[in-house]
Amino acid sequence: MDVISVIRTKRDRGVLSDDQIDWVIDAYTRGEVADEQMSALAMAILLNGMTRAEIARWTAAMINSGERMNFSALTRPTADKHSTGGVGDKITLPLAPLVAACGAAVPQLSGRGLGHTGGTLDKLESIPGWRALLSNAEMLDVLDTTGAVICAAGDGLAPADKKLYALRDVTGTVEAIPLIASSIMSKKIAEGTGSLVLDVKVGSGAFMKNIDDARELASTMVGLGTDHGVKTVALLTDMATPLGLTAGNALEVRESVEVLAGGGPADVVELTLALAREMLDAAGIKDADPAKALADGSAMDVWRRMIAAQGGDPDATLPTAREQHVITAPASGTLTRLDAYDVGVAAWRLGAGRARKEDPVQAGAGVELHAKPGERVTEGQPLLTLHTDTPERFEYAIKSLQGAYDIDTQGANGFTPNPIVLDRIA
């Protein structure tokens, strides 16, 4: 087997054999296939596609590149959720304790942010003392005692994917549906969950800009999960505008705690409940009422125990940024658009995200929204508040928000914002 013949097969629009796929994933993991060879193959896959059978084999080969976890010792059914990533997407924070409060075990192996989308671990690290890195034994212990755990994935799960993901990030080959689907699903299947709900984002702030691509990605992933015995459902959800009223690490933790306290922005609550219901259904838990678990404080109880179990102080004051800058509405009217991507880029530039993997993030940095599409605004009222510890970043962030919003001064007759949940694929 040689790598050039594998590359040529895909380059010339052929179908990779099982042997070719198994070999190239294994050889790449071992370092026998070089980065420059794998990136050429990734570009050929991006441009020429893969059949469902190729994607399935590719996913299996990535799973087989590492260890698999086993949750069979748990007494509760496991339910997992994965989001393809968006701006202001803090849903994991209220969702994991909520679903645990309703009776499932919720292992959330999460990542850090890169580019304009934030990372769940970065957000939680704004809580003083909280640790993302747990051993497998610690992770199982937190999961068993509190019902939920949110932590970094161990290095042993799908190491081929880790290496390939980092490569795709620097070679313009992220946006390949076969590679996105196999990357997500290899980790989730290796993680050993019994059921999985996928939140596939669509819109300017998401990888998938249009609903057809999102639908293809979702149905590919649902197929992969089902083939591996994981009950998998996908919701396609709107990412044209940020979720909730905050994008940034501590800002989003604060908003998540509001949701767990029975308040919070309507869209965050709606999506949290929709995903919770899907997760409980997929896990086979019939008689739970997630809306009640938010209202009666039982989800909040799990949150506090889960944060404390990972060294965090749930009562600590969250960090705030040293400097603020307010952008006001230039006219009175109806806000008809507030672009998720532009807000995400602004938050990133303010210090909430990182340009390179090794960069630190600012806990307090980010963007606060004072209105959402569909709401009326008055000229001169605050529209957005920018937060950062490094005020020299304001100019660059403000620039990315020019053209980020539209205000209709004519009354915006007939304007309705997108629903949160656009479609469901099972």
Added chain:
Amino acid sequence: MDVISVIRTKRDRGVLSDDQIDWVIDAYTRGEVADEQMSALAMAILLNGMTRAEIARWTAAMINSGERMNFSALTRPTADKHSTGGVGDKITLPLAPLVAACGAAVPQLSGRGLGHTGGTLDKLESIPGWRALLSNAEMLDVLDTTGAVICAAGDGLAPADKKLYALRDVTGTVEAIPLIASSIMSKKIAEGTGSLVLDVKVGSGAFMKNIDDARELASTMVGLGTDHGVKTVALLTDMATPLGLTAGNALEVRESVEVLAGGGPADVVELTLALAREMLDAAGIKDADPAKALADGSAMDVWRRMIAAQGGDPDATLPTAREQHVITAPASGTLTRLDAYDVGVAAWRLGAGRARKEDPVQAGAGVELHAKPGERVTEGQPLLTLHTDTPERFEYAIKSLQGAYDIDTQGANGFTPNPIVLDRIA
């Protein structure tokens, strides 16, 4: 400027801007753009193509990555030839001294073989004492005193191309017409020749397997040369069967000397004369007769001076391989096919070529042909003789020759072999 946006532009079927091309070639040469990024871009170029304007700018950027030579001090007009590579293609050896004997200065910066095609430098290095590596001053001196020089290209010419060529070789991105054309032409233009004749090979033993691809490559290169003030002409020539009766280093030198002595196989003589006439015409030399220069020994005189000027002994006995194996004709009839690629692979496997750049080659190894397509053969007569110093390679070479030839026992009515010159593009 960042490399991911450049990769994305081509990935998404866009046209690269002049600035993007200049930047990416420069940054790759300096090591700021990594191999894995350039290989993803090369695959995107291979699959999505380039406009003529993009190819022209890419070529100019590669020329600008290094130094340019200057032959303006020479009193004779310069004439250069480039072949896209084939099996048994020793034409440079008789051609350079022949064209010099007719009044042109012939600088032939040549390469080594990789894969199934041999390299001109490897062939000449089978002459005891001959040196491929000359300084610029030595090169100009040999050219000035003998009229011709065949040597390795200095590291200073188009360093971007050197780096990119080595990368394409290991990433399945060799077969991209924009990249082949710009690679060849950047070196030739940087070399500073006044005129250039391209020998674009077509057939199983060539990179271009069909005449339409070859025609596109040829017209792209002729356009690039003309744009840079180099009078450029291309011949499309047949590479369905090996050129002449030998493929291998010393074997081909011996055949070349036969041609310079007024003998040699008809196809080698025909192509040498056709290319010589094109080179003399492009160089503006009207009254020369290359056939006479072969017959009267004046081309041989230049050959002997040129070899001696580079340390070689033109009278030395050439190395021969230690072991021979003869393949005989399995039937009587007309030989209607003898496949160039299969013979090239056999010669390579016998030790005439290299699998990796750092491998040595055997001077005596190769394949000798005892018949050419169109000729009658008798059952049991020698058809091919294999030469090697390492007889354990015979089995592997013999395997690559199974199915390499067809003998028509019915008389092959109406069979005519391909002409050597298939088309001319100017």
